Amino acid sequence: MVSSSPTTVQKKPISWSNIFVGAALNLCEVTTLGQPFEVMKTTMAANRSMSLPGAIRHIFSRGGIKGYYQGLIPWGWIEGATKGAVLLPVSSEAEYRLRLLGAMPFLAGIGGGMAGGVAQAYLTMGFCTCMKTAEITRKKDIGPDGKPPKTTLQVFGEIYKNEGIKGINRGVNAVALRQCTNWGSRFGISRLAEQLIRKFTNKKEDDRLAAHEKILASVIGGGLSAWNQPIEVVRVEMQSRSPNPNKPKGLSVLGTLKYVYKEAGMKGLFRGVTPRVCLGIWQTVFMVCFGDYAKEYIADRSQKAKKL
Template identity: 55%
Template sequence: MAAPGPPSAKKPVSWTNIALGAAIQTFEVSTLGQPFEVIKTHMAAHRQDGLITAVKKTYQRGGIRGFYQGLIPWAWIEASTKGGVLLFASSEIDYQARTVLGCSPAAAGLLGGMGGGIAQAYTTMGFCTFMKTVEVTRHKSADTATQSTWRVAGDVFKREGIRGLNKGVSAVAVRQMTNWGSRFGIARVTEHLIRGADKERKLTTGERILSSVIGGALACWNQPIEVIRVEMQSAAKSADRPANMNIWTCARYIYQHNGLLGFYRGVTPRIALGVYLTVCMVFGGDSLKLYFAERQARKEAGNSA
């Protein structure tokens, strides 16, 4: 890390980054993102099922629509808010880390991703992530199959209040902090390694996508946190399952029943999700931010001419 430089003036809030983040994340979840999320969640909650079994059971629950359980409205609400929060918060923290603290691009990317991930969890993701998990894991009998997702949310709120709808939010915060800290940080380190000695060289599109792919794949080292998060939010019933779990009691429960390998159930679809999501948010976000910045610069140049 370089020596801190003199503090610079605060750059204006970028409302464009908020809109771009929301648009990119909504596109991501509406295409391949939600199917990967559903399979990953199923495997993390039903740790005896392998990938092929999870795909078969998901299809049996509702055909192709089964892979999009929880998309409307919860994943759309989550995506349209958390994407904006992520790009806005990570961009602002990244800027401050570089200009005020004198951080390298990799360190600034790490700090920006961690801060953006935490902001996501506590502002928008708590109840949405919980309800998506409930929709994937709840038992659907003849009596409950047609029960609307709003009815389910209402029942949870009546029983447990706001805290019930945000069950597992601390695990979500740890996951998001390590997720985006790793994704942004590893992607920036990869970009640095690809550039080599020429620090000013612009990366090709292929090199930037490769950096995002590596960042998304390697960020899945924290899969145990994700399995704990899913178990805490799961609606699946088990006679010996503790009623009010925290991160530590949940980890003990998983280890007692599934051993160390239980913490890595669902890692394959999660790697696919991480790669796709990081390409969308890091490569796609960088590309769109650059496009709008250049367009704004041309507009300002034309006005001053």
């Protein structure tokens, strides 16, 4: 599909400011409600017989309010800063190139989001996502010998010693597939929602949407992007440190999908989708809506600076 609109496609400049803003937005997102939603959906995906109220009680029993921030420091912060820094410049460049080729905003948004998501997974997210999941799913009880549970850095060192780079990046292909479909959906559906809002409010393509309209579009994009929850369940299962003697070792993405389906059926593949919808909305409002405003602000400042 190509756009018949004569609107000139303007590129939002990529600069160190964009990279910094992406990192800052993602750090703010994960430090507020992002990590609690992450912990809830990961707990449910790893324990597929657990209900949402059960997961909330289980998480609270592992440290009270702090239990909802398991894995945030240092892994969540490292991941948030690096993946946010990658997403905005890569997705912006890919979206701009697709618009130049004549793609409509919806398709360009999908392409830009997919490119940004894949870049996130392979450049920055592999070991952080693996370690966050390990921190959320591993046992933290005092052992029979009376020794306290290992710290997160001790667990990291143990995995690296026993399994090397491959061990701390376990499930990275599933992460890439998740991020590709995540941000392709979030950007694409958000752009489509923006077009529909413009049509409903009789605004032209160049007209600026009101803040509440941008947020509404991001809420729609973030909520509907949870359709790929089976990929997320597979990712969690591949990275989980919960002991399970019945689980075959060395499963691929497809093998893990078959294992989860055989064990828990279609319902198991969508376990944790409710907190995932909330997480998707929260992330999309930050990275699509607030990200657009931040890029516009930086572009305006750059233009003013050139005129001086």
